[in-house]
Amino acid sequence: MSKLPIPFAKHTTYAGHSGVDFPYGAGTLVKASGPGKVVGRGYTSRAGYYVRIQYANARVLSCHFNNLASTPPLDRLVAEGTVIGTIGNTGNSKGNHLHQEVDGAATSDGYWKYHDSTRVVGQSGGGRTIGRNTTKRPVKDIQRVVGANQDGKYGADTTARVMAWQKANGLTADGVWGPLSDARAFSPVTTRPVIRRGAKGAHVLALQTRLRNAYSLYAGKLALDSDFGPSTERAVKEFQRRSGLAVDGVVGAKTWKALSL
Numbered sequence: 001m002s003k004l005p006i007p008f009a010k011h012t013t014y015a016g017h018s019g020v021d022f023p024y025g026a027g028t029l030v031k032a033s034g035p036g037k038v039v040g041r042g043y044t045s046r047a048g049y050y051v052r053i054q055y056a057n058a059r060v061l062s063c064h065f066n067n068l069a070s071t072p073p074l075d076r077l078v079a080e081g082t083v084i085g086t087i088g089n090t091g092n093s094k095g096n097h098l099h100q101e102v103d104g105a106a107t108s109d110g111y112w113k114y115h116d117s118t119r120v121v122g123q124s125g126g127g128r129t130i131g132r133n134t135t136k137r138p139v140k141d142i143q144r145v146v147g148a149n150q151d152g153k154y155g156a157d158t159t160a161r162v163m164a165w166q167k168a169n170g171l172t173a174d175g176v177w178g179p180l181s182d183a184r185a186f187s188p189v190t191t192r193p194v195i196r197r198g199a200k201g202a203h204v205l206a207l208q209t210r211l212r213n214a215y216s217l218y219a220g221k222l223a224l225d226s227d228f229g230p231s232t233e234r235a236v237k238e239f240q241r242r243s244g245l246a247v248d249g250v251v252g253a254k255t256w257k258a259l260s261l
Contacts, residue, residue: 066090131163
């Protein structure tokens with residue numbers, strides 16, 4: 001597993017420190033070091049305003065933000081370069097700086113086990129992964145399926161969300177939208193069993209994907225987890241209501257037909 005790039009070139013630490021400090025001015029944007037997920041955010045007397053990002057190889061805590069206004073919400077997927085906060089002086093801090101440490105390895109040496117001091121976020125060689133669309137599918141349609149911002153640009157955020165979608169659908173998570181991804185998302189449903197709340201498996205995943213395709217309302221809000229739980233049932237009922245079908249939350253022949261976009 002390759003190491004993460006660091007957020008800034010200038011850094012410092014001291015004996016017994018739980019991580020590494022990056023002394024920069026108040027309001028300086030702090031950006032994610034790679035594809036990851038926001039797993040914690042809030043305020044403590046020690047950390048001040050903070051965010052926790054789960055990357056592939058480590059869970060990293062970033063502290064002393066001046067506020068959480070630019071910090072993504074909990075469970076949001078991020079890519080390298082996504083803004084996750086702004087430098088401040090909150091909590092147990094004696095000046096504007098960013099403090100980072102790795103959960104389970106809260107020492108300076110522990111930090112460097114997971115970070116490469118020669119690579120800085122956003123700089124050449126920093127390791128940013130940008131995928132691409134190799135099909136004729138409009139990028140906005142892909143973004144609607146994966147829950148990305150529908151700006152028509154296949155950038156870092158769309159790549160991160162495509163990778164998460166591919167992983168959830170049992171495909172190679174390379175961020176490239178090719179024929180296999182396109183078929184999984186847009187091919188007509190060939191078998192249509194009646195399914196309802198409590199069902200699990202591939203047909204539920206197909207249902208969830210098609211609900212996302214149907215309305216951008218569901219993008220980013222409906223999990224692709226193959227589990228027909230309360231949120232999927234609500235989405236089904238809303239789709240049925242908008243489609244003029246009986247609103248019962250049960251996916252039968254008529255609902256499947258309406259979903260075969």
